[in-house]
Amino acid sequence: MRRLLLFSLLLLLLSSPAYAMTTSDCFDCHSDEDLVKTVGGSDLSLYVDEEVFTSSIHGDLDCTDCHSDVADVEDEHAEELEEVACSDCHDDAADDLLQSAHAAGNSRVAQDLPGCSQCHGKHDILPGDNVRSRIFELNIPATCGECHASEEITSRHPNLSSEVSSEYEKGMHGIVLFKSGMIFSAVCNDCHGSHNILSAADERSPVHRTRINDTCSSCHAGIVDVYLASIHGKNFAGGSEEAPTCVSCHGTHRIDRAMDKEFLITVTERCSECHEEKSDTFKNTYHGQVTGLGYSEAAQCPDCHGAHEILPSEDPASMINPDNLQATCGACHPGANSNFVKYLPHADYHDKENYPGLYYLYLSMVLLLAGVFIFFGIHTALWLIRAQIEVRSERKR
């Protein structure tokens, strides 16, 4: 009888329905901070901070909900576990990721491609509105920067630059975010998207040339309409490949404040990427010269032509339409009259066809200078030789 009892007890133990591993079972081992396994010669920690996990967004789940291949294991599980499939629950995000530039197969360097955990973390995942979350607005630049600011990683991808992160920090979006703490400032994903992130060359990307204006206008309301009414905007809408978009003038990661001195004194360079000739003639004027020496209060391109509202001079609304010139010049030169606006702000005295008067004036100045220097140059050279001869013969005497 007693034997029977022991036997049935043993039977009961052995035949009990599949033994399920509980979260506390896992922490029996994984709360050991020294728990490691050796992968390729280096130690990989297997420690999981229980407190961090339970306060994470997945804190109510069991370990086996994600590590499903451990669920049926009774005691020690296999050394290699299957990769956690976030897509079991987060199928939309996973689908987007598969379409994105981060998807496997999109890069020859597969090891660099991020999975869910690179951006979201593992046991410590927090909701996006938690200030400690890796995807909280303030933290996104650092999260993306783990790869995108890494010289080592970006050097393996010819179309990436490790400078985007530092450039972003120097630009207005970065300053507003980090220095002013305004979390509505644009961070990486606001322009690039998140799971569905694509190369700027891809037409579906929100930073593709055809879509970038809309992307900017999602925060910068109103001003895009002004741009669209301008010659630049009209050309853009007309499908011109050359028409500038927001980023052509403002830049991308480093967006400088357009009122800043640094922006104003270099704005000519930005305009000159398309309007090279006008930029050259500008540099030959007083406006251009003092600008070149760092005086931002002088007139630069936008002061006369406008910025978002640029229109050709034939347009009655253009700042450089003859009817509006007195007002435009008058903004800096109070009292600018009809005489005043006959100034030629892009005059080129090398251009004989368009500015014959100035051309011949300049030519006569050149001849005057050449004449004086040639005459006195010869005069001086001969005098020097003669004086040397005299001095020497005097010494001999």
Added chain:
Amino acid sequence: MTESAATLQNQDDRPIYYLRFRYFHRFLHALVIISFMGLVLTGMPLKYSEAGWAKTIALLLGGIQTAGYLHRVFGVITFLYFALHICWAAYYIMFLREEPLLAFIFGPNSMVPWKKDLQDIVDHFKWFIGKGQRPQFDRYTYWEKFDYLAVFWGVGIIGLSGLTLWFPEFFSKFLPGWTFNVAIILHSDEALLAAGFIFTIHFFNTHLRPEKFPLDNVIFTGRITEEELIHERPLEYKRLVDSGKLDSLRVDPPTRTTIIWSRIVGFAAYGLGLVMILFIIYSALMAIL
């Protein structure tokens, strides 16, 4: 060294000095140096605004805005010395002149170029190439008259164009806007001519040629030695001897302090001029290459 000078020096080791420029003229020349150097230093960066050295100078001057203010200050000094000179010239002609007006204007004490100056140019060139004697100069040589008249020309053209560029709103009340396009060409290229001329030709003619090297400080001390007067301006010396005025012009030798100051001012102006001319030549060459 002429014979008479040698004897004079032998009597007493210390040379005899005569007054060549009065205080007023030395003061005006000092104003010319200060304003001219200031104008070149504060203005040339604009002409070569894309060059690195121009940006550095603008920075050292406290930014181009400060340079612009200083430029105008030096411009005002220029107008000031110009006006002072005109007043002096008028005063001299009215009250101090000793000859009849026409005789003065075309005489040796006037800066007006006349027949003798043309002859001097020809003779000077002949002497350069060993085909004649060195011309006998009077109180003002032809290159000195050129320097003097160049200031009139320069202040006229650069000064007036500068004024229009300083006050465009005012000048456009009666001048068309393209005047400023003309003004900037005139202002800029005349300035280049002036700076280039002063820093090479004037420096050489007056200071750097072997007889004067390294510095002719007559304009700073106002005094010329008898030896130099006889050698450089024999006609003037002869006139002064003949008219018996020479002795009235005799002065004490310049003091040590005056000489030290002339050297400081003179060499500072050289240094600055030389640096500027090198920058200009460098930029001109870069533009060609």
